[in-house]
Amino acid sequence: MFGWLRRSPPAATLDDDAWDRACRELRLLDALPEADLARLRSRVARFLAEKQFHATHGQEIDVRLRLIVATQCCLPALHLPEDTLSGWRDVILYPGAFRARRHEHDEHGVAHEFDEDLIGEADEQSGPIILSVADIEADLAEPFSGVNVILHEIAHKIDARDGACDGVPAIPDLEARRQWIRVMQAAFDGLRAEVEAADAADAEPETAIDPYAAEAPEEFFAVATEAYFSDPEALRAFDSAVFEEFRKFYAGAR
Numbered sequence: 001m002f003g004w005l006r007r008s009p010p011a012a013t014l015d016d017d018a019w020d021r022a023c024r025e026l027r028l029l030d031a032l033p034e035a036d037l038a039r040l041r042s043r044v045a046r047f048l049a050e051k052q053f054h055a056t057h058g059q060e061i062d063v064r065l066r067l068i069v070a071t072q073c074c075l076p077a078l079h080l081p082e083d084t085l086s087g088w089r090d091v092i093l094y095p096g097a098f099r100a101r102r103h104e105h106d107e108h109g110v111a112h113e114f115d116e117d118l119i120g121e122a123d124e125q126s127g128p129i130i131l132s133v134a135d136i137e138a139d140l141a142e143p144f145s146g147v148n149v150i151l152h153e154i155a156h157k158i159d160a161r162d163g164a165c166d167g168v169p170a171i172p173d174l175e176a177r178r179q180w181i182r183v184m185q186a187a188f189d190g191l192r193a194e195v196e197a198a199d200a201a202d203a204e205p206e207t208a209i210d211p212y213a214a215e216a217p218e219e220f221f222a223v224a225t226e227a228y229f230s231d232p233e234a235l236r237a238f239d240s241a242v243f244e245e246f247r248k249f250y251a252g253a254r
């Protein structure tokens, strides 16, 4: 029954009780079939063996927090190739939102520097993912809200795996990739028009998914990933063609 434990030595560090507790606490796993749970456990063991967790600003890390983070990182990649989450090593945990210095050039070529409060960030290459523990805990309390900082940041890592964080993840089949781009572009343009119309009317956009998705194609992918795993009906209501593409991609059928 636990044959996979022997094939994957790091799994020995994954204590049965701690895993059971994490599974109970993570309501996102409620609907997973037994076989998927076993596969997830093996992926989580590998993740814990390969990644280095760092805590900063007084944050403590314990077995529970490591598992909560690792499991939600591995959940979207469950049916994707085993090396989907490789190519980077560090997970940095802050107690709450953190400040990041930004440098941007505006349309006149003028450089601007400013600080931004973030709840999560993912480096597009081999750098870390950075997460706010307060927001991780808030997501646990409202697991089906469509908002999940871990899913968002790990989606950026999944997107960037093919070398570009651009809203188009690794889809080897050319026709499937074209189809993905067609569907996402149409949905992105529609969402952007909705958000711009709301802005022009000085109103809050009432979009079916978080309007932050209209910021850029890569944010669209990350926000839609959050919705796909934590509020799939909202994603289906937003756009059934987008939902279907996500279903195929995350089922490993792309």
Ligand SMILES: [Zn+2]
Pocket (backbone or CB within 6 Å): 152, 156, 218, 219, 222
């Ligand atoms: Zn993002």
